Amino acid sequence: MASQAAKPKVLCIGHINFAEKEWQSLKDVAELVVVQSNNRKKFLAEAKSGAFDGAVAAFRSFTSASITGHFDSEILSALPSTFHFLCQNGAGYDPIDVSACTEAEVRVCNVPKIADDATGDTAMFLMLGALRLFNPMLVSLREGDFKGSSPKLGNDPRGKKLGILGMGGIGRNIASKSKAFGMEIQYYNRKPLSEELSGGATYVSFDELLATSDILSLNLPLNKNTRHIISTAEFEKMKPGIVVINTSRGPVMDEAALVVALDEGKVRSAGMDVFEEEPKIHPGLVSNRVVILLPHVGTQTLETQKAMEVFTIENVRRAVVEGRLEGLVPEQAGKGWD
Numbered sequence: 001m002a003s004q005a006a007k008p009k010v011l012c013i014g015h016i017n018f019a020e021k022e023w024q025s026l027k028d029v030a031e032l033v034v035v036q037s038n039n040r041k042k043f044l045a046e047a048k049s050g051a052f053d054g055a056v057a058a059f060r061s062f063t064s065a066s067i068t069g070h071f072d073s074e075i076l077s078a079l080p081s082t083f084h085f086l087c088q089n090g091a092g093y094d095p096i097d098v099s100a101c102t103e104a105e106v107r108v109c110n111v112p113k114i115a116d117d118a119t120g121d122t123a124m125f126l127m128l129g130a131l132r133l134f135n136p137m138l139v140s141l142r143e144g145d146f147k148g149s150s151p152k153l154g155n156d157p158r159g160k161k162l163g164i165l166g167m168g169g170i171g172r173n174i175a176s177k178s179k180a181f182g183m184e185i186q187y188y189n190r191k192p193l194s195e196e197l198s199g200g201a202t203y204v205s206f207d208e209l210l211a212t213s214d215i216l217s218l219n220l221p222l223n224k225n226t227r228h229i230i231s232t233a234e235f236e237k238m239k240p241g242i243v244v245i246n247t248s249r250g251p252v253m254d255e256a257a258l259v260v261a262l263d264e265g266k267v268r269s270a271g272m273d274v275f276e277e278e279p280k281i282h283p284g285l286v287s288n289r290v291v292i293l294l295p296h297v298g299t300q301t302l303e304t305q306k307a308m309e310v311f312t313i314e315n316v317r318r319a320v321v322e323g324r325l326e327g328l329v330p331e332q333a334g335k336g337w338d
């Protein structure tokens, strides 16, 4: 009994859907506390009640923004001084204020690599669907008009230039899959990749990427530097008839500007898994049959979802047992925290 009382607490913010056994196994090293609140006000009150006292780490589910809102300095200051590890179950971590975490000496990890394949597959589906103009056909078939009244022909991927904006794990996954479709790959990143990592893709400037790509795939994280990185001025620089794919985060692209570019024919079609104000979607996208839309399901496979939860829970264990995390976010690199 005495050793049980001495265990640190770990918090579960949000739901664990596929790795409950792994979560329960943390009982060996920690006292498990599942956050009960369902909104920010209640979360702050729950923290104030002392329910989280002694907590050192948290599992944060992708959807838990509905519980805490932005994970910012107000949330951090409500947590006990023992709290030092935030384990985000997602490749993206834009709902977390990493600067505020760094200031509060809270280490943050996300889930790198595990989401690459499923998100890359989603991008390929959207890319082929948008290139081949499959969506109007899918819709008209279900409306009882087998091939649609005036089906337009789409394009082959073979021989097309794919421009990847953000050549990280997912960008590189898309690049390697696209090569099998006979595409030529170019990319823009904050810095060029090594020969080995680039896999034969050509590094070009941001403007050249816009001007010469037949298809543009957005694979950047969302942060203050990337918000609306694609807007009216960038659409103007693009090759007429470009196809745009977004599986990163909605706000990296100005959705209203995309709607204008589609309506003007500058952008021929688009494939989107993410939107600026999810679950709201710009009506100009919903009404445009050429655009192929998915409801942010890039990582939604049984295998990937389970592997992401397991990785995140293992990180909670690492935090408790070893005082470190795997996959510290790049903003916290070089602090001697990894």
Ligand SMILES: NC(=O)c1ccc[n+]([C@@H]2O[C@H](COP(=O)([O-])OP(=O)(O)OC[C@H]3O[C@@H](n4cnc5c(N)ncnc54)[C@H](O)[C@@H]3O)[C@@H](O)[C@H]2O)c1
Residues within 6 Å of the ligand: 091, 092, 093, 112, 113, 115, 119, 165, 166, 167, 168, 169, 170, 171, 188, 189, 190, 191, 219, 220, 221, 222, 225, 226, 247, 248, 249, 273, 274, 296, 297, 298, 299
């Ligand atoms: N649709 C989905 O369900 C889904 C799933 C997983 C990830 N995502 C999103 O995809 C994003 C990318 O994921 P990842 O795992 O490939 O991340 P990553 O960190 O491996 O790669 C991001 C790349 O973008 C580059 N980059 C960052 N800022 C840049 C800038 N201003 N200009 C040019 N390049 C820049 C980085 O150098 C890096 O190479 C995530 O941040 C996440 O938001 C979405």
